[in-house]
Amino acid sequence: MSTSTSKAIRIQQTGGPEVMEFVDVTLGQPGPGEALVRHAACGLNFIDVYFRTGLYPQPLPAGLGMEASGVVEAVGEGVTYVKPGDRVAYAGRPNGAYAQARIMPADNLVRLPDSIDFETAAGMMLQGLTVQYLFHRTFPLKGGETILFHAAAGGVGLIASQWARAIGVNMIGTVGSDEKAELAKAHGCTHVINYNKENFVERVKEITESKGVPVVYDSIGKDTFTGSLDCLSPLGMMVSFGSASGPVPAFGLQELASRGSLFITRPSLMSYTAKRADLEQMAAHLFSMVESGKVKIDIRQRYALSDVAQAHRDLEARKTTGSTILIP
Structure with missing residues (x-):
């Protein structure tokens, strides 16, 4: 797959799990301050349900999902925090993490320590x-x-x-x-x-x-x-x-x-991570807790990204425990 296309979840309207569509999107190249990230795993969170149902409004059509991990494939001009080949993770807006790849603001990304694998990262950031x-x-x-x-x-x-x-x-x-x-x-x-x-x-x-x-x-x-x-x-x-x-x-x-x-x-x-220095400090603290073994990330459900509707149904029915990830 070229870096210019990706499968992604999009919603044209708010509603139940059935409004999520698995579609092809064209990405293009990252602009100034942006990075193209190829996802290894995406996180599932209750906030995604709020956006899907419209409890939290956003302009439509729109993507969903607020956290993922993967590898930087390309960066736009002026990007200093990450470079192509970096293992990264993120949590926060803009929505759109339910995707195989996406272009996003590079200053939302944090570099992952080698000791933390992609699935763990996607299950723990947010x-x-x-x-x-x-x-x-x-x-x-x-x-x-x-x-x-x-x-x-x-x-x-x-x-x-x-x-x-x-x-x-x-x-x-x-x-x-x-x-x-x-x-x-x-x-x-x-x-x-x-x-x-x-x-x-x-x-x-x-x-x-x-x-x-x-x-x-x-x-x-x-x-x-x-x-x-x-x-x-x-x-x-x-x-x-x-x-x-x-x-x-x-x-x-x-x-x-x-x-x-x-x-x-x-x-x-998003308020607490708005300043880059705060995001880096918070992420470093989280990584150290995980690397020390004091906090283990318990991923108890895995779904294919294309099965995201079932993942949402299970989450809303209180069937899930611990962290849930989507595999693109």
């Missing part, structure tokens, strides 16, 4: 960088804290479980089944709550002797939002970083005051 900023920048954990983390058996959750254990943090994780509870525990989660069998607010109060936790990391959204606020100790921080169950409903600021002057933030990875 989720691993997310855990890095959640734990070290949004609410910097020092060790010794007890925290609440929802969806502990998902891709972000399994990385968070290991990362928390590595830095001496007691993580209370919520999951939806006994199998997922075993998985989260095996990855380092200190306490696991199956929210289909137990009230997570009551269990958090029990575990913390009614003190509550200083921070809740919540990617579920609508179904867990109020309960998450109820788990916080006074002056605690609610970190709402996703909405897998639907968007958080409107609420009054008095809800924060009545529970003890709480803080709330709605972070996104």
